[in-house]
Amino acid sequence: MDVPFCTCDDLTCPYNPVNHDRGCVPCIAKNLREHEIPTCLFNAVSPDKLPEDADDWSWGSFARHVQAHPRASARS
Numbered sequence: 613m614d615v616p617f618c619t620c621d622d623l624t625c626p627y628n629p630v631n632h633d634r635g636c637v638p639c640i641a642k643n644l645r646e647h648e649i650p651t652c653l654f655n656a657v658s659p660d661k662l663p664e665d666a667d668d669w670s671w672g673s674f675a676r677h678v679q680a681h682p683r684a685s686a687r688s
């Protein structure tokens with residue numbers, strides 16, 4: 613299914629919308645189950661993650677990501 617606002621570039625992920633016809637549902641369900649934040653929200657703040665958080669999609673990593681990019685996070 614085409615999700616035009618999805619910026620996740622992991623096309624091998626089974627939850628990526630290019631691999632099924634259920635939109636964001638599988639991705640959100642997986643993120644809720646594993647206490648993670650979807651890639652699109654990380655990228656909305658900034659595509660540049662902290663090196664130590666490169667493969668960490670946890671809520672804590674997202675909090676650090678927001679703090680590391682205060683200008684992007686303050687946009688309205």
Ligand code: SF4
Nearest residue numbers: 618620636639650652
């Ligand atoms: S929730 Fe997941 S599938 Fe939906 S746009 Fe964000 S990263 Fe893509």
